[in-house]
Amino acid sequence: MADQVYWDDVQEGQDIPALDEEMSSQRLIVWAAASGDFYQIHYDDNFAKNNRLPDIIVHGALKGMLIGRLLDEWRGEQGRIVNWGVSYRGMDPARQNIKVWGKITKKYEQDGEALVDLDVGCAQPDGTQTTPGTATVALPKRG
């Protein structure tokens, strides 16, 4: 896990470290096994095309869990993910990378916790945003 990030040191408008993830067909198979989602649109080319899809597509839930990893790796051991949520607005064809990103939109204290809200999402190599969402993370304060 990365060095601890402190609430005092982050700013609204700040990007958190992004992930650049290869979405190979092999990875989708591994996710299918991990998640139990064996719907064929994610690994069977013919099935996908017969279901009006251009290619096999990345599982929405995998993208959602990549957002979870983005936050988990950023929060540090003393931080806590309060929640996150994403909408799968666009399909991500397999066999290309996606960027998993987060940007702090609000920094505040509530009920004794130091919190930040973030916009989060997944983007295709051409910048197309497919998976917009939001998150809240509690961070430790210095001292």
Add this chain to the structure above:
Amino acid sequence: MVQQDVQVTDAERAAVEEMKKSVGQAGAPTRYEVTSTDIRLFARAVGYTNPIYYDEAAAKAAGHRALPAPPGLHGRPVFNPANEGRGGGGQGGRNEHFPRGLNGGTEVEPIKQVYAGDVLQGVSTSTGVDLMPSRAYGRIVVRKTETVFTNQDGEVVAKTRGTGISY
């Protein structure tokens, strides 16, 4: 709410009305087992490199009692072919009228750390069924569900909210 510009057959509309009868009702509890093997496989698929998700010694050195589940992992439903739809991936709301499905969204509220060896109970409640127009598919059914996961000690460990799309 059924929107007036949605083009559907009478049979499709009837199927949606049937789906709506489940709104507000909790389904039967589902048992989820959390194993160290599943934690490692989930972590691998999502790309974690933190050793606490793979190495029990590293997990314990970091203060965990066992391998911790990464956020969003709530175990695996126990598969039993005699119990159709339970643990086999289910049909996700798809039926003869709306045979294809997509995942529309995921919300996760982690509440308490889940560990290898935990046995969770998940109870899902349908919170909404709506027939909507779709540029791509003409019409879609949007289904919303909330699931509450409770561990073997009766503690709520997570809540998730999902959106499923059938077309």
